[in-house]
Amino acid sequence: MNTSTTDDVKAQSLGTRVIQSVRSNIQSYILLIAVVGIWTIFFFATQGSYLDPQNISNLFRQMAVTSFLSIGMVLVIVTGGIDLSVGKLAGFVSVVCAYLQFYVWFKYLPGQVVLPAILSVIGGLLVGVIAGVVQGYIIAYLSLPAFIVTLGGMWLFNGLILLVTQGKTIAAHQPVFSDIAQGYIPPVWGWGIFVLIAVLLLWNMFSGRRSKQKYGFEPRPLYLDLLTIGVIVVLVFAYIFSVNNYKGIPAPVLLLAVVAMIMIYVSNNTRFGRYAYALGGNREAARLSGINISGVLFRVFVLMGFLCGIGGVVLASYVGYGTIAAGTGYELDAIAACILGGTSPLGGVGTIYGALIGALIIASLTTGLQMLNVAPAWQYVLKAIILIAAVYADVYFKKHR
Amino acid sequence: MEDDIILDFKDVTKRFPGVVALNKDTFQIRRGEIHGICGENGAGKSTLVKILSGVYPYGTYEGSVIYNGDELKLGQSSIREAAEKGIAIVYQELTLVSTRTVGENVYLGKEPLEHGAINWDKLYADTQAILEKYQLDVDPRATVGNLGVGKMQMVEIAKALSEDAKVLILDEPTSALSKAEVEKLMDILRTLKEHGITCIYISHRLEEFFLITDRVTVMRDGKVITTQPTKDVTQNDLVKFMVGREMKERFPKGKRKPGEVVFEVKDLEAFDPDNPTHKIIDGVSFNVRRGEIFGIAGLMGSGRTELVLTLFGEYGKISKGQIRLGDKVIQPKSARQAINAGLSLVPEDRKRMGLVLIQSILKNISLPNLDQFSKFFRIDANAEMQASLKEAKSLAIKAPSLEVLAETLSGGNQQKVVISKWLLSEPQVLIMDDPTRGIDVGAKFEIYKLMNELAEKGVAVIMISSELEEVLGMSDRVMVMCRGHSTTTLPVAEADKERVMALATGVAVA
Numbered sequence: 001m002n003t004s005t006t007d008d009v010k011a012q013s014l015g016t017r018v019i020q021s022v023r024s025n026i027q028s029y030i031l032l033i034a035v036v037g038i039w040t041i042f043f044f045a046t047q048g049s050y051l052d053p054q055n056i057s058n059l060f061r062q063m064a065v066t067s068f069l070s071i072g073m074v075l076v077i078v079t080g081g082i083d084l085s086v087g088k089l090a091g092f093v094s095v096v097c098a099y100l101q102f103y104v105w106f107k108y109l110p111g112q113v114v115l116p117a118i119l120s121v122i123g124g125l126l127v128g129v130i131a132g133v134v135q136g137y138i139i140a141y142l143s144l145p146a147f148i149v150t151l152g153g154m155w156l157f158n159g160l161i162l163l164v165t166q167g168k169t170i171a172a173h174q175p176v177f178s179d180i181a182q183g184y185i186p187p188v189w190g191w192g193i194f195v196l197i198a199v200l201l202l203w204n205m206f207s208g209r210r211s212k213q214k215y216g217f218e219p220r221p222l223y224l225d226l227l228t229i230g231v232i233v234v235l236v237f238a239y240i241f242s243v244n245n246y247k248g249i250p251a252p253v254l255l256l257a258v259v260a261m262i263m264i265y266v267s268n269n270t271r272f273g274r275y276a277y278a279l280g281g282n283r284e285a286a287r288l289s290g291i292n293i294s295g296v297l298f299r300v301f302v303l304m305g306f307l308c309g310i311g312g313v314v315l316a317s318y319v320g321y322g323t324i325a326a327g328t329g330y331e332l333d334a335i336a337a338c339i340l341g342g343t344s345p346l347g348g349v350g351t352i353y354g355a356l357i358g359a360l361i362i363a364s365l366t367t368g369l370q371m372l373n374v375a376p377a378w379q380y381v382l383k384a385i386i387l388i389a390a391v392y393a394d395v396y397f398k399k400h401r
Numbered sequence: 402m403e404d405d406i407i408l409d410f411k412d413v414t415k416r417f418p419g420v421v422a423l424n425k426d427t428f429q430i431r432r433g434e435i436h437g438i439c440g441e442n443g444a445g446k447s448t449l450v451k452i453l454s455g456v457y458p459y460g461t462y463e464g465s466v467i468y469n470g471d472e473l474k475l476g477q478s479s480i481r482e483a484a485e486k487g488i489a490i491v492y493q494e495l496t497l498v499s500t501r502t503v504g505e506n507v508y509l510g511k512e513p514l515e516h517g518a519i520n521w522d523k524l525y526a527d528t529q530a531i532l533e534k535y536q537l538d539v540d541p542r543a544t545v546g547n548l549g550v551g552k553m554q555m556v557e558i559a560k561a562l563s564e565d566a567k568v569l570i571l572d573e574p575t576s577a578l579s580k581a582e583v584e585k586l587m588d589i590l591r592t593l594k595e596h597g598i599t600c601i602y603i604s605h606r607l608e609e610f611f612l613i614t615d616r617v618t619v620m621r622d623g624k625v626i627t628t629q630p631t632k633d634v635t636q637n638d639l640v641k642f643m644v645g646r647e648m649k650e651r652f653p654k655g656k657r658k659p660g661e662v663v664f665e666v667k668d669l670e671a672f673d674p675d676n677p678t679h680k681i682i683d684g685v686s687f688n689v690r691r692g693e694i695f696g697i698a699g700l701m702g703s704g705r706t707e708l709v710l711t712l713f714g715e716y717g718k719i720s721k722g723q724i725r726l727g728d729k730v731i732q733p734k735s736a737r738q739a740i741n742a743g744l745s746l747v748p749e750d751r752k753r754m755g756l757v758l759i760q761s762i763l764k765n766i767s768l769p770n771l772d773q774f775s776k777f778f779r780i781d782a783n784a785e786m787q788a789s790l791k792e793a794k795s796l797a798i799k800a801p802s803l804e805v806l807a808e809t810l811s812g813g814n815q816q817k818v819v820i821s822k823w824l825l826s827e828p829q830v831l832i833m834d835d836p837t838r839g840i841d842v843g844a845k846f847e848i849y850k851l852m853n854e855l856a857e858k859g860v861a862v863i864m865i866s867s868e869l870e871e872v873l874g875m876s877d878r879v880m881v882m883c884r885g886h887s888t889t890t891l892p893v894a895e896a897d898k899e900r901v902m903a904l905a906t907g908v909a910v911a
Contacts, residue, residue: 211783212783214783215783215784215786215787216787217783217786217787266778269778269779269780269782270775270778270779270780271771271772271775271778271780272778274764274768274771274780275771277757277764278757278760278764278768281757281758281759281760282753282756282757282758282759284753284754285753285754285755285756285757285768286757286768287715287736288713288715288736288746288748288754288755289736289768289769290736290739290740290741290769291736291737291768291769292735292737348757348760349759
């Protein structure tokens with residue numbers, strides 16, 4: 001170890017250190033800059049209505065379903081796999097929920113609203129997990145390529161959707177169940193959540209610093225930590241302030257935030273997360289390091305199934321119907337969000353945070369182009385160009401760092 | 402003839418941000434000679450090769466390179482250009498497409514065409530002609546993946562020569578070859594010389610220079626130290642030039658006091674898991690004592706690597722025999738079980754099996770040891786950093802921080818990362834499969850010292866090596882393997898090169 005390093009770091013000026021920290025996280029910033037850029041363009045193109053509280057509220061609510069899928073997809077791609085079945089699986093979960101709501105509970109639990117909603121959610125999640133277990137088992141323990149297995153899964157779930165719906169649309173807009181994706185957190189509660197987030201961030205920062213000191217490591221300078229937290233708090237404040245001017249935080253956005261936080265934690269701070277990245281980076285080295293490759297792969301796909309379950313429940317509640325087209329094409333949106341967010345298709349590299357920003361970029365484009373009444377044909381063309389250009393920019397910057 | 406210069410380097414300087422990789426280097430390569438270049442990792446050998454191949458095009462370095470009387474001016478996308486000018490390179494890592502045939506590989510990117518389609522007959526006929534001309538014994542229609550490393554090397558050479566090369570650069574061609582294969586390569590190089598091809602031969606194995614080169618250039622820290630006719634220098638001279646100081650011993654002597662037997666393998670037999678009729682381990686017995694360095698010698702393909710992977714629970718299907726560690730009989734079914742029992746394995750190929758190259762040093766060191774730092778579900782990042790930092794420091798890994806990606810390190814430092822990760826798991830038995838392959842003299846010496854220290858602390862160290870001198874120089878006892886079978890275990894005092902080689906080749910039976 002080069003012992004002079006720590007002294008060098010100390011000697012650096014504040015400016016250099018901020019610049020260095022920006023540079024080392026350049027990719028995350030580029031993505032954020034892209035979001036700001038897109039929003040600015042649409043803001044002017046729509047004479048300001050793009051950033052109306054109502055539109056901001058809808059924008060985030062719309063990205064929720066694919067975001068749940070992207071979160072799981074990051075881990076799948078990181079392990080070197082792919083899951084083509086997620087769209088149709090989420091769709092299948094949504095029609096199962098609708099079927100339970102409309103046919104089963106209506107018959108067996110007449111007049112009730114809360115219990116059926118709970119049972120529908122459990123049913124939906126269960127379907128997702130079972131699908132994940134089956135596909136994960138085939139991929140991890142029977143060693144079939146994920147691409148093929150999940151392609152089969154996609155067809156299978158499509159068939160199951162048609163079986164359950166019998167080709168008809170099933171209503172799922174019963175009270176309580178609807179609130180899952182259409183409800184709002186009252187503004188007062190919204191502010192409560194804001195305070196809670198701020199306090200948790202500060203507590204987390206100080207306990208992290210204390211722990212570092214306990215181990216004899218020098219924590220980052222306090223101002224850098226405070227700056228980071230400050231930026232996050234301002235962003236959260238701006239968001240909550242905006243949506244509170246409409247109806248409050250959309251329930252699915254809050255759910256997404258909670259799930260995302262948990263999954264980011266799992267991917268960074270648990271053995272399971274570390275192993276997933278390691279085996280995606282070099283499967284042979286991971287195996288010889290004592291990692292149970294099949295076990296980790298299996299769990300990644302079960303988790304993916306669970307997230308499809310959440311996505312499917314939210315989808316059913318959001319749309320208010322179970323339809324034969326439910327979830328069509330969502331798998332590609334989820335994959336695109338991951339790739340836009342810096343996940344390497346070769347495995348080993350990728351963040352959930354990045355995938356969420358990727359999903360936000362896609363949703364921002366879709367909403368904006370719709371508001372401008374751009375013909376669907378051209379929406380596809382523009383999205384295609386932006387996807388390819390963004391990935392090229394990423395590759396270019398990595399090469400010329 | 403003496404002064405017929407084909408390549409003339411004049412004050413060549415190559416700078417990278419913060420580093421001068423080549424520092425005003427001046428030396429000459431004569432037409433038709435075999436010219437050796439040696440130096441520690443980071444001495445500038447690869448940079449030199451990259452200038453000749455066009456990876457660093459003309460204008461990105463200072464000074465000039467005169468090739469055949471004209472200044473070499475390779476443009477931006479110049480790797481093809483260099484080949485067209487007659488400069489061909491065989492890299493250390495093979496660059497063949499293993500699923501295609503020899504002929505397809507040789508003519509990859511320059512397939513003979515007829516009306517826009519590939520003329521397969523001509524391709525194979527031309528390949529055959531090249532192979533015959535230089536006496537390379539390979540079938541042009543064989544699939545490359547089915548060939549051994551030695552034959553693949555021949556294909557690489559044929560590929561390099563297929564464009565009428567005048568200069569052939571071989572960058573560490575022997576690091577993966579067995580002794581017999583090295584000798585075959587030497588023959589090939591002599592044939593090339595007869596055909597008037599100039600060879601630049603880069604290697605870490607100093608003894609090879611004395612087999613074939615006419616002159617040797619030694620580099621250190623980006624500088625050319627000297628160029629000497631090979632017959633005027635000794636191996637020790639070269640080492641001295643390379644490290645800038647005299648190395649009294651190539652192998653440090655430890656104060657080891659081997660204790661009781663801690664690891665014992667009895668009559669082990671195992672089959673290839675992918676081919677259940679193929680016996681890969683056929684009767685292996687040995688024991689290793691606490692605080693001992695136990696050498697396993699044998700040629701490539703003798704079953705050495707298969708043996709240690711089987712002991713580690715990750716390769717062969719054991720059909721017979723017993724493995725004992727301490728007073729427990731163990732039967733590892735996975736690497737995890739082996740690690741938990743107290744075994745560690747520094748694998749043969751650090752890039753393919755030892756490291757996750759795209760991850761940081763820290764994550765590589767902690768990977769097998771995360772259980773130590775995990776409470777419930779959470780990894781204690783500070784504990785992880787503290788323990789990894791301690792290992793990295795004690796092995797003197799040279800890197801600005803542990804956050805640096807493993808792929809950016811030199812071979813020696815990469816190997817130290819692999820060793821650190823296994824030391825952190827505090828093994829009773831540490832198996833090292835060819836731990837010094839492809840790393841420079843200085844780093845080798847550090848790894849030898851480390852092995853001594855570990856043994857002195859009571860670890861049983863098992864070392865496999867392709868270099869006989871290394872096995873004999875470091876071990877207390879040596880086991881020789883031949884065709885999956887352990888011939889015998891000799892105290893190192895009774896083992897000499899000839900005897901071990903005779904056992905390894907099956908010429909002698911113990």
